[in-house]
Amino acid sequence: MKFPIVxxxxxxxxxxxxxxxxxxxxxxxxxxxxxxxxxxxxxxxxKSIIDLVVYGRAQNRSxxxxxxxxxxxxxxxxxxxxxxxxxxxxxxxxxxxRLLNVSLEPVKxxxxxxxxxxxxxxxxxxxxxxxxxxxxxxxxxxDGITSEVIVVSxxxxxxxxxxxxxxxxxxxxxxxxxxxxxxxxxxxxxxEAAKVGAVASLIRSIASFSINSPHTGWQYxxxxxxxxxxxxxxxxxxxxxxxxxxxxxKIVVHLQMGAVQHPDADSFNTVAEIIGSKYPEQVVIVSGxxxxxxxxxxxxxxxxxxxxxxxxxxxxxxxxLRPKRTIRLVxxxxxxxxxxxxxxYYQRHKKDIANMDLVMETDTGTYMPLxxxxxxxxxxRAIMAEVMQLLAPINLTKLYDPADGTDISFWMEAGxxxxxxxxxxxxxxxxxxxxxxxxxxxxxxxxxxxxxVWTVVSYVVADLEEMLPR
Amino acid sequence: MKFPIVxxxxxxxxxxxxxxxxxxxxxxxxxxxxxxxxxxxxxxxxKSIIDLVVYGRAQNRSxxxxxxxxxxxxxxxxxxxxxxxxxxxxxxxxxxxRLLNVSLEPVKxxxxxxxxxxxxxxxxxxxxxxxxxxxxxxxxxxDGITSEVIVVSxxxxxxxxxxxxxxxxxxxxxxxxxxxxxxxxxxxxxxEAAKVGAVASLIRSIASFSINSPHTGWQYxxxxxxxxxxxxxxxxxxxxxxxxxxxxxKIVVHLQMGAVQHPDADSFNTVAEIIGSKYPEQVVIVSGxxxxxxxxxxxxxxxxxxxxxxxxxxxxxxxxLRPKRTIRLVxxxxxxxxxxxxxxYYQRHKKDIANMDLVMETDTGTYMPLxxxxxxxxxxRAIMAEVMQLLAPINLTKLYDPADGTDISFWMEAGxxxxxxxxxxxxxxxxxxxxxxxxxxxxxxxxxxxxxVWTVVSYVVADLEEMLPR
Numbered sequence: 001m002k003f004p005i006v007x008x009x010x011x012x013x014x015x016x017x018x019x020x021x022x023x024x025x026x027x028x029x030x031x032x033x034x035x036x037x038x039x040x041x042x043x044x045x046x047k048s049i050i051d052l053v054v055y056g057r058a059q060n061r062s063x064x065x066x067x068x069x070x071x072x073x074x075x076x077x078x079x080x081x082x083x084x085x086x087x088x089x090x091x092x093x094x095x096x097x098r099l100l101n102v103s104l105e106p107v108k109x110x111x112x113x114x115x116x117x118x119x120x121x122x123x124x125x126x127x128x129x130x131x132x133x134x135x136x137x138x139x140x141x142x143d144g145i146t147s148e149v150i151v152v153s154x155x156x157x158x159x160x161x162x163x164x165x166x167x168x169x170x171x172x173x174x175x176x177x178x179x180x181x182x183x184x185x186x187x188x189x190x191x192e193a194a195k196v197g198a199v200a201s202l203i204r205s206i207a208s209f210s211i212n213s214p215h216t217g218w219q220y221x222x223x224x225x226x227x228x229x230x231x232x233x234x235x236x237x238x239x240x241x242x243x244x245x246x247x248x249x250k251i252v253v254h255l256q257m258g259a260v261q262h263p264d265a266d267s268f269n270t271v272a273e274i275i276g277s278k279y280p281e282q283v284v285i286v287s288g289x290x291x292x293x294x295x296x297x298x299x300x301x302x303x304x305x306x307x308x309x310x311x312x313x314x315x316x317x318x319x320x321l322r323p324k325r326t327i328r329l330v331x332x333x334x335x336x337x338x339x340x341x342x343x344x345y346y347q348r349h350k351k352d353i354a355n356m357d358l359v360m361e362t363d364t365g366t367y368m369p370l371x372x373x374x375x376x377x378x379x380x381r382a383i384m385a386e387v388m389q390l391l392a393p394i395n396l397t398k399l400y401d402p403a404d405g406t407d408i409s410f411w412m413e414a415g416x417x418x419x420x421x422x423x424x425x426x427x428x429x430x431x432x433x434x435x436x437x438x439x440x441x442x443x444x445x446x447x448x449x450x451x452x453v454w455t456v457v458s459y460v461v462a463d464l465e466e467m468l469p470r
Numbered sequence: 471m472k473f474p475i476v477x478x479x480x481x482x483x484x485x486x487x488x489x490x491x492x493x494x495x496x497x498x499x500x501x502x503x504x505x506x507x508x509x510x511x512x513x514x515x516x517k518s519i520i521d522l523v524v525y526g527r528a529q530n531r532s533x534x535x536x537x538x539x540x541x542x543x544x545x546x547x548x549x550x551x552x553x554x555x556x557x558x559x560x561x562x563x564x565x566x567x568r569l570l571n572v573s574l575e576p577v578k579x580x581x582x583x584x585x586x587x588x589x590x591x592x593x594x595x596x597x598x599x600x601x602x603x604x605x606x607x608x609x610x611x612x613d614g615i616t617s618e619v620i621v622v623s624x625x626x627x628x629x630x631x632x633x634x635x636x637x638x639x640x641x642x643x644x645x646x647x648x649x650x651x652x653x654x655x656x657x658x659x660x661x662e663a664a665k666v667g668a669v670a671s672l673i674r675s676i677a678s679f680s681i682n683s684p685h686t687g688w689q690y691x692x693x694x695x696x697x698x699x700x701x702x703x704x705x706x707x708x709x710x711x712x713x714x715x716x717x718x719x720k721i722v723v724h725l726q727m728g729a730v731q732h733p734d735a736d737s738f739n740t741v742a743e744i745i746g747s748k749y750p751e752q753v754v755i756v757s758g759x760x761x762x763x764x765x766x767x768x769x770x771x772x773x774x775x776x777x778x779x780x781x782x783x784x785x786x787x788x789x790x791l792r793p794k795r796t797i798r799l800v801x802x803x804x805x806x807x808x809x810x811x812x813x814x815y816y817q818r819h820k821k822d823i824a825n826m827d828l829v830m831e832t833d834t835g836t837y838m839p840l841x842x843x844x845x846x847x848x849x850x851r852a853i854m855a856e857v858m859q860l861l862a863p864i865n866l867t868k869l870y871d872p873a874d875g876t877d878i879s880f881w882m883e884a885g886x887x888x889x890x891x892x893x894x895x896x897x898x899x900x901x902x903x904x905x906x907x908x909x910x911x912x913x914x915x916x917x918x919x920x921x922x923v924w925t926v927v928s929y930v931v932a933d934l935e936e937m938l939p940r
Contacts (some may be wrong), residue, residue, distance in 0.1 A: 004598070026693040067713055068717070071710060071713055071714055072594075072595075074595060074597060093836070124542075125542075125544060127544060130905070210681070210906070210910065211680070211681045211683045211900060211901065211904060211905070211906035212683070212766070212905035212906045212908065213681045213682070213903070215685070235910060235911075235912045236905075236906070236908040239908075239910055240541060240767075240909070240910065243537055243541055243909070244541055247538070295683070297710075410606070429683065430681060434681065434682070434684035435681070435706075436680070436681035436682045436706070438682065438709075439706075439708045439709065439710070439713070440680065440709055442704060
């Protein structure tokens with residue numbers, strides 16, 4: 001995920017589950033009674049889905065498929081050959097898996113290339129700094145930039161020491177509060193530093209724990225502000241430089257970055273369907289993003305989201321089920337640069353918004369699932385709360401507010417109900433956008449549980465007699 | 471620490487505390503009563519030490535001194551300029567801190583230099599592998615070694631596939647059981663691989679958790695076995711290659727290591743004293759090792775041990791205390807290559823073994839202290855159990871068996887009682903011998919607690935009317 005909306009973290013730590021009728025849905029009570037009965041009728045189907053993926057012959061399949069995929073392809077940043085290979089791989093895999101209307105929808109995505117990069121503290125003593133340049137950053141001149149460092153712990157401190165920052169490399173040593181709050185240092189740290197005349201910015205990685213691990217991510221240059229090179233350093237090195245400067249020590253850093261912004265590249269959203277039996281034009285989207293950062297394996301962000309989404313369609317086919325509505329698997333491209341592929345998908349398909357029943361995306365890990373995050377009106381929420389009761393056999397009945405997902409945000413903002421999985425994210429930012437995002441952090445058992453939630457919800461919503469109200 | 475004796479881990483997880491009289495000490499009951507009374511007389515002094523370091527003006531001093539030292543010097547591998555600088559730094563600091571007999575005792579230490587090193591998986595696709603060459607390893611030819619890989623999960627599997635390993639790079643993907651058990655893959659993996667004709671060995675880092683972090687450490691070539699280059703890879707990459715080969719995929723790795731073994735270098739054990747008032751020739755040693763690996767800052771292994779040991783002497787001086795016996799601070803050199811400095815110290819001073827009262831070393835971190843590890847006969851243990859009761863104000867009264875410490879092992883094997891701090895090591899091997907061993911893992915509050923234990927025990931034992939029985 002690129003920018004988890006702040007609320008996704010709030011949801012984990014602060015919001016209360018909103019179960020059932022508490023919000024007084026704007027729905028006729030007798031109609032709700034009827035829908036409750038209709039949903040309850042899916043108890044056996046839900047149980048068969050759970051049995052198949054949690055205990056049966058489909059268990060661990062999403063994990064095994066993901067491992068084969070990421071081990072074969074590697075990471076998949078927008079514009080890279082790897083991403084093109086990944087798209088071809090998935091196109092073929094989805095066709096081989098009996099899915100219909102498998103297609104590639106062309107879009108343009110940013111093509112930023114990291115190139116060679118390094119940073120060395122050259123004064124008061126030589127020390128290599130582990131860095132990852134930030135997506136969209138300009139490179140340095142070929143010989144690099146050598147400059148004194150100023151360490152600040154906030155934008156406010158930078159403002160108050162603006163004169164001092166001129167001509168220097170700004171090091172941000174902001175504390176990690178939450179991803180949603182702290183990521184602003186990554187996303188706008190370069191431009192804020194450039195405004196006060198800095199020549200580069202180095203940002204403490206947006207991570208809640210570190211083993212000297214740098215984390216990358218996208219950043220945005222503001223218009224009419226000089227573009228300066230910017231990279232993330234490790235928590236450890238940010239703290240080191242903060243301690244040293246607090247003792248009055250002068251630090252000089254040599255930064256070299258070969259980053260290049262190429263013209264936008266061709267890419268594709270990858271689509272496959274189970275076609276609805278009764279209302280094929282009405283759609284439930286189940287999704288994750290296929291692109292990743294150019295480090296690690298992109299197994300967690302968002303390989304796992306892609307593969308439990310595919311798993312939902314596989315399970316439905318395995319059980320010989322066919323919902324009334326179409327379930328459409330979409331593997332977004334260009335998410336890490338700001339939901340670029342998903343936005344173009346929305347622009348192309350928004351004419352069909354009246355038929356978009358529910359948009360689902362999981363892009364915050366597949367750790368221990370805790371329930372479903374949902375955005376929709378009270379009537380839709382009341383129905384969704386009933387659907388979640390079908391997951392009682394694995395104790396995953398809770399509904400939280402709101403849903404989260406860069407790629408589905410375009411539809412949600414236009415009023416379409418959205419859903420995402422709430423899971424235990426306590427270690428997510430240890431690995432996020434770093435070399436640590438590999439299969440080693442994935443757990444097949446937890447992926448089975450996530451896939452069960454994902455499949456029951458998408459199938460039942462797609463098969464109800466009526467679309468979710470909005 | 472180099473090789474924590476297996477028992478140090480056993481002590482954490484398995485052994486029961488041996489408090490007080492359970493082991494029927496071989497000591498005259500009336501004498502023990504007298505000693506118990508004598509020890510109880512230190513209650514106020516113990517309280518004043520605790521107050522000063524945990525709550526008073528000395529709190530966080532060991533942390534601040536450690537930070538200034540490791541930030542200034544960096545890591546300190548045997549034979550390096552950094553280690554020489556570290557020794558000079560400490561020599562001056564100890565003199566400035568009013569300590570007496572500050573001296574440098576010359577020893578010879580191995581001088582292994584890492585040089586440039588890299589590993590790349592070149593088939594079936596290109597992927598950089600994060601590595602750390604192992605101490606003592608030979609380098610590769612200048613052009614490196616390019617060879618197919620065989621992945622094994624144990625020495626037994628290597629034996630059973632010996633024919634297949636010939637001419638290949640052996641990758642060990644052994645599970646992490648405990649450091650004491652699993653470290654054998656690092657220490658003898660290269661020679662075991664060479665015996666079956668392998669050209670190099672890559673070993674999964676000996677770590678209980680990883681963010682794609684390689685860990686180094688010393689390794690031993692067996693005599694009459696060809697010396698092949700050897701390095702640790704990350705847990706993630708070991709698992710990746712294991713998954714790939716299990717699918718029948720052929721993996722080729724290119725390994726390049728510029729490692730060089732230079733002639734032994736001059737180094738020093740750094741010594742300082744508080745001279746005993748009544749039995750100055752009798753000695754309690756308080757110690758840690760000043761050398762580290764050539765990654766991270768060596769803040770945890772064993773900077774922290776050095777600085778809480780120094781802190782003990784500072785606190786005793788701060789309080790105007792002067793024990794009957796001499797308290798000798800020893801900062802060992804060359805520990806990571808097998809207690810090389812400590813062994814030479816032992817050879818030089820063993821003639822005075824009759825006057826060696828107690829040898830103390832802390833080299834397994836300064837996380838939450840849980841009590842004291844002790845090696846000694848039942849009579850000595852009974853006395854030590856009484857001393858530990860003086861730490862009741864901070865609830866650190868437990869005594870465990872045995873003590874642990876490479877550098878003090880030479881004395882302990884010759885019958886001198888030894889002591890080390892047992893602390894919560896659950897995260898120790900996340901950082902051990904890696905770039906993650908920095909000040910960021912150190913906690914000033916926990917260092918205060920460790921220093922309190924260390925100071926009370928060393929002072930009281932050094933001030934008792936009689937030496938510990940052995």
